[in-house]
Amino acid sequence: MIPIFTKKEAEQILNAEDSVEASLDLGLSKTKIDIEDGFAVIAGQKIPIDEFKKVKEGFFYVVEDSTLKKVAIFSDETNLYYKLLPTTDWPTITLSSVPMHRHIHMSPKRDTETKIKEISPVKGRVLDTCCGLGYTAIMAAKYADEVITFERDENVVGLCRLNPFSQEIFTNKKIKLTEGSIFEEISRFKSESFDRIIHDPPTFKVSPELYSDGFYEELYRVMKKGGILYHYAPSPGKTKGKAFYENMIKHLKAATDFEDIEYHERSSGIRATK
Numbered sequence: 001m002i003p004i005f006t007k008k009e010a011e012q013i014l015n016a017e018d019s020v021e022a023s024l025d026l027g028l029s030k031t032k033i034d035i036e037d038g039f040a041v042i043a044g045q046k047i048p049i050d051e052f053k054k055v056k057e058g059f060f061y062v063v064e065d066s067t068l069k070k071v072a073i074f075s076d077e078t079n080l081y082y083k084l085l086p087t088t089d090w091p092t093i094t095l096s097s098v099p100m101h102r103h104i105h106m107s108p109k110r111d112t113e114t115k116i117k118e119i120s121p122v123k124g125r126v127l128d129t130c131c132g133l134g135y136t137a138i139m140a141a142k143y144a145d146e147v148i149t150f151e152r153d154e155n156v157v158g159l160c161r162l163n164p165f166s167q168e169i170f171t172n173k174k175i176k177l178t179e180g181s182i183f184e185e186i187s188r189f190k191s192e193s194f195d196r197i198i199h200d201p202p203t204f205k206v207s208p209e210l211y212s213d214g215f216y217e218e219l220y221r222v223m224k225k226g227g228i229l230y231h232y233a234p235s236p237g238k239t240k241g242k243a244f245y246e247n248m249i250k251h252l253k254a255a256t257d258f259e260d261i262e263y264h265e266r267s268s269g270i271r272a273t274k
């Protein structure tokens with residue numbers, strides 16, 4: 001695992017004399033960091049102590065060429081700014097400031113738990129349409145036999161590699177991550193091949209095709225009879241959010257025969273059964 005840290009660990013290093021026990025994996029474990037002649041030694045690299053004075057709140061940092069580098073990148077290709085953002089527990093990711101998990105009124109971990117609860121009991125084969133940081137896939141894999149997930153953006157997969165809480169998407173044998181678009185890939189699945197579907201797309205503005213009638217038809221086709229769908233409904237503002245999920249329900253009803261279609265405020269999403 002690549003060492004990763006925040007201002008908290010930087011301050012521990014700045015306040016240390018000869019050595020300090022600090023976490024370089026967001027609290028999962030602790031590592032002894034030696035301080036030698038004005039340098040902190042991390043993963044065999046000597047970083048000048050002054051580097052740690054530059055560390056700001058609201059960012060994660062990794063070590064590169066004996067300097068500290070923010071975990072944030074701009075891609076010319078997608079025209080998006082990607083940032084791993086510290087929260088009270090698991091990091092979230094922002095794509096040009098739009099967070100991919102709820103993280104203000106509830107933490108990303110709690111956000112994931114509420115989504116997984118919607119498809120309980122989680123069992124059999126699960127389709128997690130949009131991997132993101134892999135939290136829904138990883139939590140579903142605790143109970144399911146297999147989780148199939150997709151991520152179309154290589155920059156997001158790159159951030160997963162740095163995030164200690166995303167590692168299972170690469171190591172858990174029950175999880176099959178494909179780097180590609182679910183919009184194109186869904187047609188390769190046989191009808192009635194999933195017991196549960198988690199559809200957690202970005203906003204409509206970013207990925208309108210993932211809210212289209214054609215895509216909803218495909219979600220219905222690949223779901224087994226008795227299966228449960230959870231579809232996250234981004235709510236930009238309370239009034240706008242209501243109009244938005246009502247429209248999503250209208251489209252799900254028009255395009256599919258999903259039943260018991262209901263919006264649940266606790267998970268900010270729609271649950272439906274086949």
Ligand SMILES: C[S@@+](CC[C@H](N)C(=O)[O-])C[C@H]1O[C@@H](n2cnc3c(N)ncnc32)[C@H](O)[C@@H]1O
Nearest residue numbers: 130131132133134135136151152153181182200
């Ligand atoms: C809201 S996040 C998913 C969060 C995820 N459930 C988690 O637990 O971290 C949406 C993700 O979908 C990805 N995405 C957007 N369009 C996609 C597509 N057509 N196929 C697969 N992934 C897509 C985005 O890059 C983003 O990482």
